[in-house]
Amino acid sequence: MPDKNEIRKKILERRATLPAEILKRAGGKAAERLLLMEEYENADTVMLYMDFRNEVPTNEIIELIRSSDKKLLLPYISDDFRMIAYAIPKEGPLENCLIISKYGIAEPNPERCKEADPNSIDLIIVPGTVFDQFENRIGCGKGCYDRYLAQLPAKAFKLALAYDFQVLQCIPADPTDVRMDKIMTLSTNEER
Numbered sequence: 001m002p003d004k005n006e007i008r009k010k011i012l013e014r015r016a017t018l019p020a021e022i023l024k025r026a027g028g029k030a031a032e033r034l035l036l037m038e039e040y041e042n043a044d045t046v047m048l049y050m051d052f053r054n055e056v057p058t059n060e061i062i063e064l065i066r067s068s069d070k071k072l073l074l075p076y077i078s079d080d081f082r083m084i085a086y087a088i089p090k091e092g093p094l095e096n097c098l099i100i101s102k103y104g105i106a107e108p109n110p111e112r113c114k115e116a117d118p119n120s121i122d123l124i125i126v127p128g129t130v131f132d133q134f135e136n137r138i139g140c141g142k143g144c145y146d147r148y149l150a151q152l153p154a155k156a157f158k159l160a161l162a163y164d165f166q167v168l169q170c171i172p173a174d175p176t177d178v179r180m181d182k183i184m185t186l187s188t189n190e191e192r
């Protein structure tokens with residue numbers, strides 16, 4: 001089996017070439033399908049991600065959550081790659097409580113948001129680079145999500161968003177890789 005870094009590189013190269021229409025459609029479809037999931041309906045607190053580098057867009061999901069009674073959490077990464085969840089206030093434009101990190105990802109501004117207890121999370125929607133049919137996940141190689149996911153309560157439902165070409169048959173998983181509960185696969189085919 002090719003090693004993790006080789007697989008990661010290949011998939012990221014492919015994701016980098018996705019046209020804007022495909023991204024937009026996938027983001028819309030993800031929000032539409034999320035609305036039909038009971039894990040979403042029953043969740044009071046949802047931790048999401050702010051997409052970067054052509055990940056499945058989350059802007060429509062953010063609108064869904066912000067116009068509902070649910071609480072929205074977003075990840076902040078410290079200098080030592082520790083992930084901390086912050087609650088995003090419902091009032092006012094989203095941009096007002098975000099800052100752009102040195103990696104170019106929009107993150108909660110710790111001065112404008114409150115740190116959230118990981119135990120409050122009912123649903124966590126995660127990005128990733130490569131997945132397989134056993135719900136294994138490979139991320140961006142720093143273990144940020146793996147360490148964060150490992151400390152979540154059992155009730156937290158782990159949902160990954162992936163384009164079809166990101167889901168392989170089988171990938172090499174390490175003992176510290178945390179498995180997803182579900183992978184929502186978005187089509188990159190124009191016809192579907």
Ligand SMILES: Nc1nc2c(c(=O)[nH]1)N(C=O)[C@@H](CNc1ccc(C(=O)N[C@@H](CCC(=O)O)C(=O)O)cc1)CN2
Nearest residue numbers: 049050051052055075077103105127139140142144145
């Ligand atoms: N949208 C989104 N948010 C996320 C993640 C993610 O994968 N997607 N993360 C998932 O964990 C965390 C951020 N982790 C990151 C880890 C590395 C790099 C990065 O740019 N790495 C450089 C190499 C840097 C180095 O080696 O020091 C690179 O890839 O060029 C960016 C973000 C938290 N937030």
Ligand SMILES: Nc1ncnc2c1ncn2[C@@H]1O[C@H](COP(=O)(O)OP(=O)(O)OP(=O)(O)O)[C@@H](O)[C@H]1O
Nearest residue numbers: 137138139140141142143144145146147150176177
């Ligand atoms: N729970 C953990 N505790 C300590 N170290 C961990 C844990 N999870 C992962 N790591 C370490 O983090 C590093 C990167 O891990 P890995 O390659 O699995 O990251 P990844 O899944 O691609 O990234 P991410 O989780 O950030 O999306 C490895 O050295 C791994 O051992």
